Structure formats: C-alpha cells, structure tokens
Amino acid sequence: MIIPTVPTTDELLDKGFRRARKAASLKRSSKIPGQKKAKVIESTRVQTACQVIRDRLKMIIQRIPDIESLPEFYQDYIDVTVGVDELKKSLGALNWAVGILNQLESDYMARIKRSKPSDASHLRREAFGRISSVIKRIEGDLDFLDFAKNKLRNMPTVDLDAFTVVIAGFPNVGKSTLLRTLTGAEPEVADYPFTTKGIQIGHLERKWKRIQVIDTPGLLDRPVEDMNNIELQAMVALENIADVIMFIFDASETCGYTLESQYSLYLGIRSVFDIPVVTVFNKMDLAENVKYLEEYINMVEDPLKVSAFEGRGVSKIIKKLEGLYEKETREAHDNV
Ligand code: GDP
Known part of the structure; x- marks a missing residue:
C-alpha cells in the first residue's frame, strides 16, 4: 500500500505559513486603498495558511485506501504490521484537524473583516497560534502515519485468485531451493511481518494453471507453541490465501534439526492450518545414514521423497499440486 509522504508538524506549518506570506506579499503590491490593505493582507495569510495545510492533510487521507474495502489478507497484513485501529485513529485525527482548520479559517476571516485595520495583524497572529x-x-x-508508510511500503503483491501453496519447515531444510526449482524464475521478495528475509513469491505456470508458491522464512519455521498472539495472527493471515501447505522435512537432518523435532513442527503446523498438507522429504540424496528415516516417512500421509538440489522428485510435487488444484476447482464448481 502506498501512503503518500507524511510531513512533520514543523514542515507542515512552515509550508503553510511560508505560502501564506507569499500570497500576502502579492496583495501588498496591489492597488487596494491603504486602510483596507492591512485587513486584506492579514486575511489572505490566514486563508492561505489554512488552505495549504488542510489540502496537504486531505491529500494524505484521500490517498490511503479504505482499509475495510481491502481483501482480508491485506487487512490482516496491515493489522499485524502497524495495527488497523491505530491507522484508523490517526486518519480520524487528521480529519478532525481538517474540520478545525475549516472553522478557524471562516472564524478569523470574519473577525478580521469586522476588525479595525490596526487589529488585523494581531488577529492573524492569534489565528496562526491556533493553527499551530x-x-x-x-x-x-x-x-505514526510516517511509520506506517515505511512499514507498508513493500507490502507483498500476492495474487489473491491464484491457487496458492505456502511452504513450511525448519530453516535450511531446502524451502527456498525447492521454491526456485518449482517455479524456475527468481522469486519476488516482499516484506512480511516476523519473517527474517521477507516472503518469497514464485509462480508455477502449467498450461492454463497458475500456481502461486510462497515461502515465509522466519515464520513457518519454528514451533507454533513459541509464537505470541501477533505472530500467530501473522501466520493465520497466510491461511486466508493458502489453499495448500507444503511441509518440508530435511530427511538428512543436515539442517541441524532432528526428524523428531521436525515432526513435532509438522504436527504444530497441521493443527493451525485447516487445509491440505503436502508433505515432502527433501535432501534424499544425503539421507542414507539416517536410521529412523523410514519410521518418520511412514508416519505421514502420502510422503513425497525428493532432492530439490538435484531436481529429483520435483515432478511428483507438481503432479500432486496440480491434482489438488483440480480437486479444488471441481469442488468450487460443485458449490455454484
Ligand atoms: P531454507 O532455509 O529452508 O530455505 O533452505 P535452503 O533452500 O536455503 O537450503 C539450505 C541448504 O541446503 C542450501 O545449502 C541448499 O543448497 C541445501 N539443499 C537444499 N535442498 C537440498 C537437497 O535436496 N540436497 C542437498 N544435498 N542439499 C540441499
């Protein structure tokens, strides 16, 4: 989401007051009769300052999309990243300021109009004080809006209509290698809360099918019990877009995690996501020496044994994903 540049209060006031002085200096050189001139100059300054500052605030408010009209994934994203309530509250405060500036403008314009020319500059100073x-x-x-602007600058552009696979598994099990192998091109990288390197998004195009594959390093790679509420929320935001979780085991344990702890992460992820899980045992090329491997392979439903590194078994993953895609499409049609 693009939030326009947000000025500091000093920048905002400087700009308003400077523009006001400029507008007034044009009046100074005009042919308005002497007595009236002071009043015209001061009311021009009040009017211009209010307008310039108000327009800037309005521009910020208008350029920020209505949060409730955004797809749920983005609402969750914004909520986890900066807080939807805080964002709304800040926009509300800007709206409030716009209203007050309107009021100040018309009040002081009227008061200067009625005042003695010698009081005009005093009234203008008073107005500027109130504006400040x-x-x-x-x-x-x-x-806060400036902070939100920086936080939301690199929001991921996910394809909300595509069939989406989210990859999970401990660090170094081969998730990003597999993402690259599956999708070919360099993945797109975008920010995501609680991920260490942002999320990576790749696309797998097969005939008419478009499958989106997302890796979330730093999020779906540690025990669910260790997560606090907001991290869980970040994870569940993914559930809005995920059709399938692809859980990767490192069959060789060279990632540094035993199969036992990988299995417990697998159970944790399964308990959070109520969608199909495709289970992949990766690094089969290095796995010969792991004693209990068969035991764990037998504990999961339909395990796929691959080597992302060598590209072995990857076509089985694609076939499996396509099958799930077709099943989902059929079910979607049945529900019409
Ligand atoms: P991630 O942290 O889960 O994304 O893991 P990476 O994709 O970065 O892989 C971690 C390391 O494992 C890298 O050095 C990869 O080259 C290596 N790796 C990934 N898949 C395989 C595989 O199937 N076989 C072998 N031998 N190494 C692999």
Missing part, C-alpha cells in the same frame, strides 16, 4: 496548536495536537498521528 491544532497541528501540534496531531503530531503523534503524523509520526
């Missing part, structure tokens, strides 16, 4: 204090009141909100 309104803007200072939203300082925290502007800071």
